[in-house]
Amino acid sequence: MELQSKIRDVKTSQGSTDRWEWIHDKNGQYTTKSAYSLLTKEESGANGSTTFTRVWNPILPSKISTFNWQLLQDRIPTKMNLLRRRVIKDMGESRCGICNEREEDSTHMFLKCKMAQWLWMACAKWWGIKITLQEDCWNTFQNFERDLKEANLELLGMDGVAG
Numbered sequence: 001m002e003l004q005s006k007i008r009d010v011k012t013s014q015g016s017t018d019r020w021e022w023i024h025d026k027n028g029q030y031t032t033k034s035a036y037s038l039l040t041k042e043e044s045g046a047n048g049s050t051t052f053t054r055v056w057n058p059i060l061p062s063k064i065s066t067f068n069w070q071l072l073q074d075r076i077p078t079k080m081n082l083l084r085r086r087v088i089k090d091m092g093e094s095r096c097g098i099c100n101e102r103e104e105d106s107t108h109m110f111l112k113c114k115m116a117q118w119l120w121m122a123c124a125k126w127w128g129i130k131i132t133l134q135e136d137c138w139n140t141f142q143n144f145e146r147d148l149k150e151a152n153l154e155l156l157g158m159d160g161v162a163g
Ligand SMILES: [Zn+2]
Pocket: 096, 097, 098, 099, 100, 101, 102, 108, 112, 113, 114, 115
């Protein structure tokens, strides 16, 4: 349905060849610069930075940034993602490997699982801050930054956090 509505008004012409066009560049050419510009324009926060630029902070080791980005995009190999990609075939194998109470998706693994919540609270106690876990990883990430800022706690690699 969404695809049909998007192509409904597309006019075709006979005799011309099909070609790909990057709609986020005035010349229709994909460049990493135009993709970076697109990504960094999204979701500008109060301090002008975006989740994208905060995740890809050059101070963080690239493997940490990559993991954070994959988590926020729900691209980590949770059992539900493996089931979706048919790596595992049986729905019965998709339960959390720690609590075995729910399906293991990113939200459960990092926010909803009892073990994850225990770890978050232990870290909060260790850092001396209050952490409010949200319904999803994106909102938790954004609120986590706010929680750190309110506690005037600087965390390596998160710009806008230093007081
Ligand atoms: Zn669990």
